[in-house]
Amino acid sequence: MNHQRIAFVIEDLYGGGAQKSLLYTADQLRQRGHAVKVFTLRDRVEHRLPEGLEIENLAVVTPFTKATSTVLTEKWQARKIKKALDAWKPEVVISCSCDKITRHLDLPNLYFWIKSDVSAKFSDPAQREKAFAKVRRFYTGRKVIAVSQGVKENLEKVVGLKAETIIPIYNPYEREPFEAMAAEPLILPDGVEEGRYFLSVAALEPRKRQDRLLRAYRRAVDEHGLSFPLLIMGKGKAENEAKVASLVKELKLEDRVHLLGYHHNPYPYIRAATAMVLTSEAEGLPRVLIEALLLHTPVISVDCPSGPKEILTQELEDFLLEPDDESGLAAALARMEANPVTIEPRHYQQFLRENVLPHFEALNL
Known part of the structure; x- marks a missing residue:
């Protein structure tokens, strides 16, 4: 060389x-x-x-x-x-x-x-x-x-x-640093079990579209009997945090959705999740999806510009939804809960x- x-x-x-x-x-x-x-x-x-x-x-x-x-x-x-x-x-x-x-x-x-x-x-x-x-x-x-x-x-x-x-x-990317960080202690909210929750890690801001996520989650509960809770990790301006909290109440999801705030090390939560969910309006190449795959956690995402479809390949293509397809997103959450995808190195090797x-x-x- x-x-x-x-x-x-x-x-x-x-x-x-x-x-x-x-x-x-x-x-x-x-x-x-x-x-x-x-x-x-x-x-x-x-x-x-x-x-x-x-x-x-x-x-x-x-x-x-x-x-x-x-x-x-x-x-x-x-x-x-x-x-x-x-x-x-x-x-x-x-x-x-x-x-x-x-x-x-x-x-x-x-x-x-x-x-x-x-x-x-x-x-x-x-x-x-x-x-x-x-x-x-x-x-x-x-x-x-x-x-x-x-x-x-x-x-x-x-x-x-x-x-x-x-x-x-x-x-x-390499897997080892993420595996080391994911090995730190995991403290979940009361009633939430390891391996039985969906996770969103994103700044609380309009471009990340937590509103889209919460409406789709509500539909998944009502139309598909989704039982796993949703954890939302991230922080934002006070008015944005208030909007997300208000929508949780409006959709009557207080007993199912947990707002975790910002965590310096999100990786124990990512590794223990059923799936990572991304609902952004736009991304470049969303790190959080790649990092989830490196920890062998499945991902669900909207096909926003411009990175998710390069990350969700092979079996994961079934969990890539049109951005405004909240019904499809709800169905994807239910499918993942019923039959989670097993992540293997072939799903992330192009990023190593x-x-x-x-x-x-x-x-x-």
Whole structure:
């Protein structure tokens, strides 16, 4: 294998799945023998930093640059980034979550890593077109990595992006860390039994569509005799949490639905669930479904843009529903309760690190 120098550029390492997957990808490439360096634009770190992974803070995002954000400021920041990259001489540069600045870099080996599906984020036509125009302005003629085939297709067909190239590469995963976290103690609400409940793990916000989930669950109880409870794990703004709690009461589900709030480690709950359920309006490539499969927990999902249909393959295709098909979702819950799918490695092998990392390694070939 030809070892390379690979640089990642990201605004910070605070919160978020994008930061988590970047750190994991960078460290796995380092472990495979590549020289890897992560350049951050400000010193804001929440995630655990892998031992041995080189991180350099360029300190080009400050309260002053935030307050005076203009194209001139962005170009000044980009020059600082280029100076650091020129000094380190990477063969591949991957930008993530800071493209407003890095779009000003003119490097032949620069890739923009897009992890969400902008085509499904806005219902208002004016906001939608404004977002599309921004994507075209940033990435026309550039090299792009899309987190899923669905994101690639929507960038091309819906957004109308004419990039130099768009390469779909999944986030890489390994089972062992999730199995270790899932082995921690599991504390369930009174009356809820291990292996006999459905689980939703998502932020409490309109885009995650807990309303769709709760109505479908109510139908599953009424029309199919569903008996397993539903656990909803996640937090959100106070008004969003209140809306979900209010709908639980409105649907008379207080004795069946448990709102667990946020848990730092959701994996014991995921492993012990009958199935993970996702009802979002839009995703890029939903981590929670892949992580459930890695723990051999079945999944049920709506076919929202743009990742679920790439995850629910083989037998799981029967549990992929049209987004507004609440009747179908109710029936899927009942089918899963009666006859849960047995998850095997063939259901998630395309996401394992040994199958994903070679695609990153091939970027400069």
